[in-house]
Amino acid sequence: MQYRNATATVIGAGDYIGAAIAKKFAAEGFIVFAGRRNGDKLAPLVAEVEATGGRIFARSLDARKEDDITNFLQDADKQAPLEVCVFNIGANVNFPLVETTERVFRKVWEMACYSGFLTGREAARLMLPRGRGCIFFTGATASLRGGVGYAAFAAAKFGLRAVAQSAARELGPKNIHVAHLIIDGGVDTAWVRDRIREREGEDAVKNLDPTRLMRPAAVAEAYWQLYQQRPDAWTFEQEIRPFAEKW
Amino acid sequence: MQYRNATATVIGAGDYIGAAIAKKFAAEGFIVFAGRRNGDKLAPLVAEVEATGGRIFARSLDARKEDDITNFLQDADKQAPLEVCVFNIGANVNFPLVETTERVFRKVWEMACYSGFLTGREAARLMLPRGRGCIFFTGATASLRGGVGYAAFAAAKFGLRAVAQSAARELGPKNIHVAHLIIDGGVDTAWVRDRIREREGEDAVKNLDPTRLMRPAAVAEAYWQLYQQRPDAWTFEQEIRPFAEKW
Amino acid sequence: MQYRNATATVIGAGDYIGAAIAKKFAAEGFIVFAGRRNGDKLAPLVAEVEATGGRIFARSLDARKEDDITNFLQDADKQAPLEVCVFNIGANVNFPLVETTERVFRKVWEMACYSGFLTGREAARLMLPRGRGCIFFTGATASLRGGVGYAAFAAAKFGLRAVAQSAARELGPKNIHVAHLIIDGGVDTAWVRDRIREREGEDAVKNLDPTRLMRPAAVAEAYWQLYQQRPDAWTFEQEIRPFAEKW
Amino acid sequence: MQYRNATATVIGAGDYIGAAIAKKFAAEGFIVFAGRRNGDKLAPLVAEVEATGGRIFARSLDARKEDDITNFLQDADKQAPLEVCVFNIGANVNFPLVETTERVFRKVWEMACYSGFLTGREAARLMLPRGRGCIFFTGATASLRGGVGYAAFAAAKFGLRAVAQSAARELGPKNIHVAHLIIDGGVDTAWVRDRIREREGEDAVKNLDPTRLMRPAAVAEAYWQLYQQRPDAWTFEQEIRPFAEKW
Numbered sequence: 001m002q003y004r005n006a007t008a009t010v011i012g013a014g015d016y017i018g019a020a021i022a023k024k025f026a027a028e029g030f031i032v033f034a035g036r037r038n039g040d041k042l043a044p045l046v047a048e049v050e051a052t053g054g055r056i057f058a059r060s061l062d063a064r065k066e067d068d069i070t071n072f073l074q075d076a077d078k079q080a081p082l083e084v085c086v087f088n089i090g091a092n093v094n095f096p097l098v099e100t101t102e103r104v105f106r107k108v109w110e111m112a113c114y115s116g117f118l119t120g121r122e123a124a125r126l127m128l129p130r131g132r133g134c135i136f137f138t139g140a141t142a143s144l145r146g147g148v149g150y151a152a153f154a155a156a157k158f159g160l161r162a163v164a165q166s167a168a169r170e171l172g173p174k175n176i177h178v179a180h181l182i183i184d185g186g187v188d189t190a191w192v193r194d195r196i197r198e199r200e201g202e203d204a205v206k207n208l209d210p211t212r213l214m215r216p217a218a219v220a221e222a223y224w225q226l227y228q229q230r231p232d233a234w235t236f237e238q239e240i241r242p243f244a245e246k247w
Numbered sequence: 248m249q250y251r252n253a254t255a256t257v258i259g260a261g262d263y264i265g266a267a268i269a270k271k272f273a274a275e276g277f278i279v280f281a282g283r284r285n286g287d288k289l290a291p292l293v294a295e296v297e298a299t300g301g302r303i304f305a306r307s308l309d310a311r312k313e314d315d316i317t318n319f320l321q322d323a324d325k326q327a328p329l330e331v332c333v334f335n336i337g338a339n340v341n342f343p344l345v346e347t348t349e350r351v352f353r354k355v356w357e358m359a360c361y362s363g364f365l366t367g368r369e370a371a372r373l374m375l376p377r378g379r380g381c382i383f384f385t386g387a388t389a390s391l392r393g394g395v396g397y398a399a400f401a402a403a404k405f406g407l408r409a410v411a412q413s414a415a416r417e418l419g420p421k422n423i424h425v426a427h428l429i430i431d432g433g434v435d436t437a438w439v440r441d442r443i444r445e446r447e448g449e450d451a452v453k454n455l456d457p458t459r460l461m462r463p464a465a466v467a468e469a470y471w472q473l474y475q476q477r478p479d480a481w482t483f484e485q486e487i488r489p490f491a492e493k494w
Numbered sequence: 495m496q497y498r499n500a501t502a503t504v505i506g507a508g509d510y511i512g513a514a515i516a517k518k519f520a521a522e523g524f525i526v527f528a529g530r531r532n533g534d535k536l537a538p539l540v541a542e543v544e545a546t547g548g549r550i551f552a553r554s555l556d557a558r559k560e561d562d563i564t565n566f567l568q569d570a571d572k573q574a575p576l577e578v579c580v581f582n583i584g585a586n587v588n589f590p591l592v593e594t595t596e597r598v599f600r601k602v603w604e605m606a607c608y609s610g611f612l613t614g615r616e617a618a619r620l621m622l623p624r625g626r627g628c629i630f631f632t633g634a635t636a637s638l639r640g641g642v643g644y645a646a647f648a649a650a651k652f653g654l655r656a657v658a659q660s661a662a663r664e665l666g667p668k669n670i671h672v673a674h675l676i677i678d679g680g681v682d683t684a685w686v687r688d689r690i691r692e693r694e695g696e697d698a699v700k701n702l703d704p705t706r707l708m709r710p711a712a713v714a715e716a717y718w719q720l721y722q723q724r725p726d727a728w729t730f731e732q733e734i735r736p737f738a739e740k741w
Numbered sequence: 742m743q744y745r746n747a748t749a750t751v752i753g754a755g756d757y758i759g760a761a762i763a764k765k766f767a768a769e770g771f772i773v774f775a776g777r778r779n780g781d782k783l784a785p786l787v788a789e790v791e792a793t794g795g796r797i798f799a800r801s802l803d804a805r806k807e808d809d810i811t812n813f814l815q816d817a818d819k820q821a822p823l824e825v826c827v828f829n830i831g832a833n834v835n836f837p838l839v840e841t842t843e844r845v846f847r848k849v850w851e852m853a854c855y856s857g858f859l860t861g862r863e864a865a866r867l868m869l870p871r872g873r874g875c876i877f878f879t880g881a882t883a884s885l886r887g888g889v890g891y892a893a894f895a896a897a898k899f900g901l902r903a904v905a906q907s908a909a910r911e912l913g914p915k916n917i918h919v920a921h922l923i924i925d926g927g928v929d930t931a932w933v934r935d936r937i938r939e940r941e942g943e944d945a946v947k948n949l950d951p952t953r954l955m956r957p958a959a960v961a962e963a964y965w966q967l968y969q970q971r972p973d974a975w976t977f978e979q980e981i982r983p984f985a986e987k988w
Contacts, residue, residue, distance in 0.1 A: 066349050096417065097367065097368055097371055097413065097414055097417050097418070098368055098371050098372050098375065100364075100368060102313050102361075102364075102365060105361065105364050106361065109356065109360075109361070109406070113356075113402060113406070114349075114352065114353065114356070117347075117349075117352050117398060117399075117402065118349060120344065120398075121344055121345055121347060121398075124344055124345050125345050128345065142409075145412065146408070146409040146410065146411070146412030146413035146414075146415075146416070147412075147413060147416060148413065148416045148417045149413070149417065150409075150413050151364060151367075151368075151409070151410050151413040151414060151417075152364075154409035154410075154412065154413055155360060155364065155406035155407070155409040155410050155413075156406065157409070158405035158406050158408060158409035159356070159360070159402035159403065159405050159406040159409075160402070161393070161405060162389075162393040162397075162398070162401035162402040162404070162405035162406075163393065163398050163401075163402050164393070165392065165393030165394075165401065166344065166393035166394060166395065166396070166397050166398040166401055166402075167344055167393075167398060168393075169393070169394060169395045169987075169988065170343065170344050170395045170396065170398075171344070172984050172985065172986070173984065173985045175984055177984065210973075211972055211973050213973065214973045214974045215971075215973055215974070218970075218971055218973050218974035219974060221970075221971075221974070222970075222974060222976075225966045225969075228966075229959075229962075229963075229981070230956075230959055230962075231952055231983065231984040232951075232952050232954065232955045232956055232959050232983045232984070233955045233956070233959035233960060233962070233963060233981040233982070233983065234981060234982060234983070234984055235963075235979050235980060235981050236980060236982070236988075237979075237980065238976050238978075238979040239976060239977065239978065240970070240974040240975060240976050241974070241975060241977070242972065242973045242974065242975070243913050243914065243916055243918065243972040243973070243975055244913065244914045245913070246910075247910065247977075416740075416741065419737050419738065419739070420737065420738045422737055424737065457726075458725055458726050460726065461726045461727045462724075462726055462727070465723075465724055465726050465727035466727060468723075468724075468727070469723075469727060469729075472719045472722075475719075476712075476715075476716075476734070477709075477712055477715075478705055478736065478737040479704075479705050479707065479708045479709055479712050479736045479737070480708045480709070480712035480713060480715070480716060480734040480735070480736065481734060481735060481736070481737055482716075482732050482733060482734050483733065483735070483741075484732075484733065485729050485731075485732040486729060486730065486731065487723075487727040487728060487729050488727070488728060488730075489725065489726045489727065489728070490666050490667065490669055490671065490725040490726070490728055491666065491667045492666070493663075494663065494730075560843045590911065591861065591862055591865055591907065591908055591911050591912070592862055592865050592866050592869065594858075594862060596807050596855075596858075596859060599855065599858050600855065603850065603854075603855070603900070607850075607896060607900070608843075608846065608847065608850070611841075611843075611846050611892060611893075611896065612843060614838065614892075615838055615839055615841060615892075618838055618839050619839050622839065636903075639906065640902070640903040640904065640905070640906030640907035640908075640909075640910070641906075641907060641910060642907065642910045642911045643907070643911065644903075644907050645858060645861075645862075645903070645904050645907040645908060645911075646858075648903035648904075648906065648907055649854060649858065649900035649901070649903040649904050649907075650900065651903070652899035652900050652902060652903035653850070653854070653896035653897065653899050653900040653903075654896070655887070655899060656883075656887040656891075656892070656895035656896040656898070656899035656900075657887065657892050657895075657896050658887070659886065659887030659888075659895065660838065660887035660888060660889065660890070660891050660892040660895055660896075661838055661887075661892060662887075663887065663888060663889045664837065664838050664889045664890065664892075665838070
């Protein structure tokens with residue numbers, strides 16, 4: 001592994017996509033800063049990265065708190081220049097509109113939109129003086145479509161997409177690459193397998209077609225492709241889905 | 248004027264669009280409930296509506312407070328069945344991303360998105376048992392585009408659009424018409440004239456082409472057209488702009 | 495009926511939507527010019543319009559021929575100034591991609607896109623010197639979505655939408671209102687009832703929910719609303735669908 | 742170079758993007774089939790590819806002729822299985838709507854849409870029996886926006902996008918990756934430099950910021966990234982633009 005003097009941060013380093021992104025950038029020589037609500041849960045990721053010679057810092061982080069975001073990114077930047085910042089917090093809930101409490105609506109927004117704004121803004125503050133860096137946001141089908149029962153989740157994801165667009169238009173001319181990756185299909189996670197089990201039964205999960213769900217590593221690969229783009233041909237928005245997905 | 252046994256509410260009954268909508272529905276025989284932050288400012292609207300035989304109730308209303316929204320709509324519904332509910336609060340601000348405070352980002356969202364969710368949900372609760380009603384949301388260019396400096400405003404407007412979409416898909420089959428009107432161009436308000444004055448000078452305002460800006464009454468007319476649509480051919484989303492507007 | 499010194503043309507005056515538009519504008523006092531491939535089939539429409547005091551000219555018209563379009567619109571304009579021009583030719587076909595012949599692909603485009611371009615251009619030529627007029631195009635779900643089996647139809651409808659957008663941006667500032675109405679749901683026609691019969695059986699048609707399909711008159715009403723908009727608040731694009739439609 | 746037993750075809754192998762794509766896939770070991778109107782102009786490309794050990798066949802090809810497309814792709818497939826098919830014909834013209842002749846409108850469509858349909862269909866016929874392959878289409882800003890003067894060009898590009906969508910939805914579940922790359926910004930070509938010269942003068946070209954225009958190689962790289970995606974995370978649509986581009 002060839003080490004780089006650069007940091008890649010993952011805010012929302014959950015067990016699947018976030019962890020896969022962290023592993024990919026660590027494997028490419030970045031110092032990785034990984035944050036999630038309960039930092040203790042990052043122990044397996046840290047072990048896995050370090051076992052292969054990667055460098056990773058794991059942190060507890062409440063992304064809804066401005067100071068937590070600020071400190072996390074500034075600490076990362078002190079290790080080595082912050083070159084890549086990935087915001088990957090989801091908050092997928094589904095409730096009929098009339099049963100959506102104000103508490104749920106607000107909390108989902110704080111997790112999936114407000115914290116994304118804080119992340120993008122703080123990353124920009126660190127990257128602008130150096131005139132380089134990448135800020136990537138994870139979107140979902142609900143970033144483009146407010147489906148039945150998704151008032152809270154889609155409102156947050158639409159909002160995050162607006163932040164990403166606004167940031168891209170503002171920061172692009174200053175050589176900071178902002179992108180929004182829309183994951184339009186199921187990722188292979190325990191949560192998604194549970195939903196399939198609920199809807200289609202245990203056998204559907206047992207006999208799951210290996211290509212029906214996206215591997216987290218494939219999502220990480222998409223981010224890596226975005227990172228590799230040169231400034232004369234940047235992508236802002238790109239959706240990925242499994243080949244058999246209906247859309 | 249032929250009176251109807253039906254209420255039309257306007258949340259965000261500002262001096263321009265909101266007032267025009269209130270006047271239009273009052274003129275069509277509805278009992279109008281108009282709410283805005285400082286209800287005292289509604290006195291001229293009340294006087295104007297009543298002078299022409301219309302019926303209107305004016306209220307102070309902090310749309311960011313769940314109880315205020317709930318009480319406002321329930322009180323309206325007690326006068327006569329709530330048939331039309333218009334959410335018309337904007338919060339247009341523009342700041343560079345790195346200068347957007349968390350307080351601004353949150354407040355703009357509370358005014359322009361969160362309160363819209365509360366409004367839509369409460370209206371739905373009142374309309375669903377009767378299986379009829381219209382819930383209309385006012386959108387803007389920033390509902391579809393996150394421009395430079397609009398991270399906060401566009402995040403809120405994108406989010407409001409998601410709420411409207413989700414509500415439309417959920418409530419449409421229950422015979423409640425949800426629509427989202429995108430105002431893509433300047434409305435003739437003091438604020439817009441001030442922006443033109445800033446950018447183009449006093450003369451630009453003095454000699455303003457009468458067709459460059461939308462009359463508030465034209466926006467109200469668009470809502471009235473949406474109200475008149477029969478359930479076999481409803482519009483969810485529609486944009487309006489002045490004929491000479493660049494888009 | 496109050497007669498107007500103005501002509502409204504309908505190119506693609508089929509038995510349903512086109513006829514309904516013709517009837518609506520005739521009922522509002524316009525001289526109507528109605529064209530379709532086989533003009534003889536317009537006899538019932540002519541009889542119906544004239545029975546109620548309306549004025550209508552019926553013509554055979556091959557919209558894929560430049561001269562036919564040109565002559566049709568010029569003749570209309572000679573009766574009275576051309577004020578409204580509606581292009582309403584569809585060509586809904588569905589074939590697997592590999593079974594779509596070049597002949598089908600070309601013919602569908604000629605009917606649904608090329609002829610729309612000719613219509614828009616000729617109408618513009620007649621309207622521009624007077625600085626007023628409306629050019630309206632009928633779109634469909636396939637204007638926005640290339641679904642399975644719709645390569646030919648969607649390519650034509652996407653193309654027509656491009657023509658409409660381009661025309662709107664070019665002609666709007668010259669006070670000509672160009673709009674594109676997206677009919678996103680089934681219209682109550684014999685063809686649609688046949689499709690339902692095929693898929694769901696005879697009983698599905700017999701017991702058809704009256705609100706499942708759009709009445710042609712409701713589509714005509716949407717065009718009438720577009721016509722009534724004043725130049726300070728024009729809509730370019732608007733979709734209509736039945737209240738229970740899934741989207 | 743590691744040779745592959747696979748063919749990559751480029752229909753519309755012009756001097757810039759098409760040539761760059763051909764070079765990239767040749768450099769990655771594909772047998773390349775390059776076609777353009779005047780095949781003689783491909784001599785420099787052939788020389789360059791062969792000088793580096795690549796394998797390339799150059800052909801004259803009128804993409805508006807069904808037989809030409811069919812023969813071209815079948816011949817390619819005889820060399821080695823057709824694995825990648827890129828459709829890259831543009832036809833960028835700009836005329837006021839009323840000055841757009843029917844001949845221009847038709848020809849632009851034949852070049853940029855009809856031939857794309859023929860290409861996609863024929864490639865699908867060759868790829869479906871093997872259950873693998875990639876079909877990529879080159880889009881432009883005009884694929885999404887009908888701007889002033891672009892009725893002909895946008896109608897063709899919108900139509901091509903519809904073909905691509907329809908093909909993607911139909912062929913994706915059969916393991917054929919269809920993608921549509923939107924080039925939203927100037928590519929560094931003689932034509933684009935001429936446009937800059939016209940609008941901004943000779944000095945603007947002489948002092949051209951090297952990052953203002955996209956290198957053709959960067960576009961080729963984007964196609965290569967699409968090719969590398971695994972079937973559990975395919976992109977259908979993606980836009981690329983230079984970092985300083987306004988959008």
